[in-house]
Amino acid sequence: MIFGIVVFAIVSLIFSSPALLKLTAGEMELSLREEKAGILFGHYMGAVAVLMLVLWFLKPLGLFCLYAAAGGLYTVITLSFLYKAVRILNQEVINPQP
Secondary structure, three states, rough: OHHHHHHHHHHHHHHHHHHEEEEEEEEOOOOOHHHHHHHHHHHHHHHHHHHHHHHHHHHOOHHHHHHHHHHHHHHHHHHHHHHHHHHHHOOOOOOOOO
16 A cells, blocks of 8 residues: 555656646647646546555554544545546637637
């Protein structure tokens, strides 16, 4: 579980930072929509990493209701991410007039 938390935290750091996001894109220019979607994904991965860390700290309690609540929270976080991502990707591109 610790490995997953570390991986999610690293991915979150890379995608949440616009400078690192542009660095990972290489020579390609990111559009505004791609940059917004990448930052949103970074925030999503950060939220999942925090949720996993909380579960790891509370693991010794062994409460089933804790895991059920975490699963429900994970579902809400994922659905919220998907809703926002679809809204970002469906935005109309406005091309500037020359």
